[in-house]
Amino acid sequence: MSQPTGQTHIVLLNIHGLIRGHNLELGRDADTGGQTLYVLELAQALARHPQVSQVDLITRLVVDEQVSADYAQPIEVLNDKLRIVRIAAGPDEYLAKENLWDYLDVFADNLTHFFRGEQIWPDIIHSHYADGGYVGEHLANQLGIPLIHTGHSLGRVKRARLLASGLSSQAIDERYNMSRRIEAEETALATAERVITSTHQEIEEQYELYDYYQPEQMRVLPPGTDLQQFKPPSGEELHSALFHDLVKHLKHPDKPIILALSRPDARKNITALIEAFGQSEDLQQRANLVIIAGNRDDIDELEEGAQEVFHELLVAIDRYDLYGKVALPKHHQRDQVPFIYRIAAASHGVFVNPALTEPFGLTLIEAAASGLPIVATEDGGPRDIIGNCHNGLLINPLEPESISEAILRLLQDEAFADECIQNGLQGVRDHYSWDAHAERYLQLIRPIAERSEVLVRQPLQRRHELYRDRAIVTCLDQNLIGDASALHKLVSALRQNRKSTLFVVATGRRLDSALKLLKNFGLPEPDILITSSGTEIYYAPKLTADTAWARHIDHLWSPHQLRQILDHLPGLEKQPKHEQSRFKLSYYINPQVIDVEEVNRVLHQEEQSVHVQMSFGQYLDVLPLRASKGMALRYVANQWQIPLERIFVAGGSGADEDMMRGNALSAVVQNRHDEELSRLVDVERIYFAKQPFEAGILEALDYYDFFDRCHDPRETDKEPTSQFNDSGEEEL
Structure with missing residues (x-):
């Protein structure tokens, strides 16, 4: 036929x-x-x-x-x-x-x-x-x-x-x-x-x-959106029972609504939105904040990650005294979501997505189709959406000021907000409706079906390895922020070898602090982020947290007891809250008053089994006994089945030492902090680079011929001393 x-x-x-x-x-x-x-x-x-x-x-x-x-x-x-x-x-x-x-x-x-x-x-x-x-x-x-x-x-x-x-x-x-x-x-x-x-x-x-x-x-070619379901408000929304239910705890329910809608997931970064709202008196005067974060009967019955998110949200609301200004409804139905968007639009509000990373951003399209201007993270899909629709502002999700300034502009400048609303409605019809999708789809495939357009294929071939077989691991502060020219060369080398080489950053910083530094210096997103001194592990591209590692290191961890002991020790001062995390207690230490050995002695007397480390001569971290950068690295190597002999580690401070000892190919950059790593001079498989920062890393990678033979030239060729058994566990 x-x-x-x-x-x-x-x-x-x-x-x-x-x-x-x-x-x-x-x-x-x-x-x-x-x-x-x-x-x-x-x-x-x-x-x-x-x-x-x-x-x-x-x-x-x-x-x-x-x-x-x-x-x-x-x-x-x-x-x-x-x-x-x-x-x-x-x-x-x-x-x-x-x-x-x-x-x-x-x-x-x-x-x-x-x-x-x-x-x-x-x-x-x-x-x-x-x-x-x-x-x-x-x-x-x-x-x-x-x-x-x-x-x-x-x-x-x-x-x-x-x-x-x-x-x-x-x-x-x-x-x-x-x-x-x-x-x-x-x-x-x-x-x-x-x-x-x-x-x-x-x-x-x-x-x-x-x-x-x-x-x-x-x-x-992004998927389409049902414009029969997501549509602008009719004018009756602010008289509905759902509206009164959403705003029943707000002091001034007639104010515009700043709406956020997402799962209670740390990657959605909702706490930063509350902080932005709490730090801006102007924003609090002009609007209310409504956060739809899933359904809950009892926070204590939620899974652990969601519990942590709600704990942070409630603490932030209390810290900035936002009672009566922020609503966190406990329940909503799936079929109520389109109406919730329309309620926010009818209030002349703004939709905000402050996620650390957002692969697509379907909620942004739904909000735009419902007549809301949008404020969204600059990471991922929102760039495409706002680029197509011109219906809002991109923000740095790690900077609360960036979030509050963008929301304020849309609330203060009615002409700009209205332009964004109209652009969004038209942009969704042009780019994100199913009819527009079908039109562009056919423009794409018809030349192929008619054989008038054929892909000219480049000569490509498969690698022998199904998965990546080596890894580069580096800390942040002492290694990656000192030499812009060398950094450019290092990033180029990482990109050229991305199919074979995992890029891992291991840092004492918390996730948000590490991401901020990576962004500020234009560093590529690592495949794996080991943060908070080895107590947290995240995987790209969605910053997926390694929950198995968290369960593993929770063994014998008693942070409340530890705080009672450490907070009263002379010579120790708690670091700010943003430096603390679930599995890391951080202090400033005065070595003239107390040293690490004394801290360890006190904790041992109190029968606390922990790992204590000091870096840069003034920072003391107390971690679970099973946690450190080195332990996290070995866990990652085991999970990804990469032999330690094919892992390159670059370090610059004492906190990096346990990563560098053992079978990995390691390097100490020239700008290491004081003499913290001087004990490694006589250790096998440690190369002391003559150059600092990124240039030192490049020097060491060349020394080890990392992307080719991947070996220490000081050793005669021999079989690796570690291998994986049938269960995927590393044998040393």
Whole structure:
């Protein structure tokens, strides 16, 4: 059969999950979430377009009493141009995506058979996720049909999140078939004519980790938004029961609402918004702050991370005496969210997203569609959104003044705020509606379907290693902020070797302080951040906290008892609150009054098992017994299965010493603090650089031939003394 002239037949591959044309079971399980909604709404939008003749959404046939009989229909017709086609592959029952890999070749063969029976071939195949990419690559290469691919999430990034949960590399591979998933992603990238992503950051920070990464192949095309659901206020919102419920604890409920809406997650940085509000009398005079942070009955019943967030929020409200000015509603329904946006818009308010990093920023699009001007973090997706819509201001999420100044401008300058509102409404229609998405999608794929545009592929090849096999670890203050020219060369070397080399920063600073320093000096975001003297570990690109490490070091940790002992010792003075953290008590120490040995003696007498360290001659940190930079580094090496012999460590103060001892290739930069690391002069595998800061790091990397042979030239070639056993644990 032939297609109507000038029209396009599109196949969307969404193999896993449960998908049907009505009443999507969103959140039923990990496989039936945002991706299924995205693909269905994309299919519906494309089917509405006059240049599209047919859309087939291809998924797996499921015959299982545990799920609806809807998923056992081989073909579900949604309208005259759109249908869901379900292909049998493997067992009848519903399977999680991790268990589908053995059946994907059968799926590809059965789908090819279906096309032959129809006697009509699609113009474009668009695969979604790694399993769809695997099938799409087979079909594209077998049938000669161009492939478009959307990854949604990537295996190498997911692996980092799973490592953060405490799973071993072996367990991740066995449970999630991670090596097969990553291989499928590589072959999809090698085959696809175009790869569609939601943001530029996704291209730069995630796809670049892949061997078949080709930036000229990538196109940013953000998902659409339902403009029937998210729309400007009608004027009745401020008389609603929901409005009165939201503002019932506010002294002056008629003021404009500064609205924030997110999970109670430390990365969302909501406390900084309260601090910005609390530090600005002008802001408090002009507006109220309403924070929607999930649902709760009892804070003590929430998981530990959420408890910490609410504790910080409540402490900040108390510190600035914001009672009656800030609302933290305990409950809201999912279907109330659009109305909450409209309430804030009707109050002439502002929507704020102060997250430390925001990969996409869907709430910003929803707020803009609801008639709100926006203030958002400059990190990630918000750059694209405000760049497209011109509907608000970007802020540095680590500077409360930046947040308050941006909000004040929108509250004070009515003409500017109104311009942002109108720009946002139009910008969402032009860039983030499903109809606009479908229009740009077709502009992208039609030249490919018509073979008038073909990707010119660069000669690329796979590495032997599936994962990165070496790491560079450095502290911050003594190593990375002293030589701008050398820093440029170091950053260039890190980028050139990013596929093979993890970049790790280990610092005594807290996460927010470390991020601020990295941003101020234009340093790239590390793959791993070890902060607060080794008590916290975070993984890029979403700053995912390693919860397994936190559980591990909590052993015998009694901070309240420690404070009672240390706060009264002469010669010790508590550092400011922003230097303290959950697993780190920080003091200034006067060595003329008390030394580290005396502190250790007192704590030992009080039966406190802790790790005490001093740096720069004046800073004393008390940590859990299992925590230090060196212990955190060895934990990371074990989790990522990188031998210590292939890890380079650069240090500059006494707090770095335990990272540098042992089997790692280490270097002391010339500008080390006093003689704190002088004891390492005679230690094997320690190189004392002749140059300071970044230049010293480059000198040492060259000395060790780190990116090639990766060895200490003072040693004869020999087998590494550490290796990993079958369980993924390091043997020394």
